[in-house]
Amino acid sequence: MKILLIESAYKNKYPPLGLMKISAFHKERGDEVYFVKGLNKEFREQIWDRIYITTLFSFYWTETIKTIKYYEFCTEDPQNLFIGGPMATIMADEIEKETGFKPVRGLLNERGKLRLPNEHKIDNIVPDYSILDEIDYKYPGNNAYFGYMTRGCIRKCSFCAVKIIEPEFVNYIPMKKQVEIIKKKYGEKKDLLLLDNNILATSDFNKIIDEIKDMGFLNGP
Ligand code: B12
Ligand code: SF4
Incomplete structure (x- = not known):
């Protein structure tokens, strides 16, 4: 599978640990994984097997919604665009109302959230630090x-x-x-x-x- 991991272009201190775990999980399966921070025209012009958008603080609502809408047509099946993380968990209903996508709530420590075998192990997987080299943004605590x-x-x-x-x-x-x-x-x-x-x-x-x-x-x- 060709996988795109996305974090909105907000300024945050720590790297997106959830995406780093999802990356490690997909690479272990032999999938091809790319990571982007914010809006990227080249990535938007492609069709991805799966897209994962992480979220953080609810005060980044505007930036996060803008990102979701920017990539909304980049998978053939809208069910293959996943939104998760803290804000998506707290404001799942509001996000669904605004974008039409139903976020995945909470941690990836149980089956049935991503429709893949062994998905319940993602929360405890060793994160993939190499994706951080793919972007220009430098997290203050990297x-x-x-x-x-x-x-x-x-x-x-x-x-x-x-x-x-x-x-x-x-x-x-x-x-x-x-x-x-x-x-x-x-x-x-x-x-x-x-x-x-x-x-x-x-x-x-x-x-x-x-x-x-x-x-x-x-x-x-
Ligand atoms: C660490 C942390 C911080 C760090 C910064 C975090 C960062 N990433 O940059 C510091 C200490 C700096 C911080 C500061 C603040 N924080 Co804080 N913080 C947290 C904490 C404890 C963890 C957030 C985090 O980064 N998690 C890493 C995650 C994303 O990795 P993970 O857990 O392994 O991810 C799993 C899931 O989230 C999910 N997942 C993640 N991404 C994705 C993507 C997809 C597609 C899918 C399917 C799943 C998925 O699967 C993963 C594996 O199981 C949360 C509480 C919490 N438990 O979430 C509060 C929290 C986010 N913080 C909160 C608050 C209020 C603040 C402050 C405003 C406090 C203050 N008054 O100063 C400040 C704001 C700072 C700022 N302006 O930037 C609130 C936010 C509430 C809200 N409405 O948004 C929270 C929820 C805590 C709370 N008490 O309610 N924070
Ligand atoms: S519930 Fe726990 S983490 Fe949240 S404010 Fe109270 S003591 Fe802190």
């Missing part, structure tokens, strides 16, 4: 290993979207092996950047801190 060592949150604060995006609290996710694979495949990174919502909520806090130190991230020379 020299890092990105990941989660917990998911969700035990609290359900009324103003917070985490209960919708990651409803299930996962107390511990191992990271060390993933970092070793990233180092081998894509080269060493300077920092470790965890995107956890509320890492203090875990009962495995000491274990996580020990693992972080074990990965080489600790005080001192």
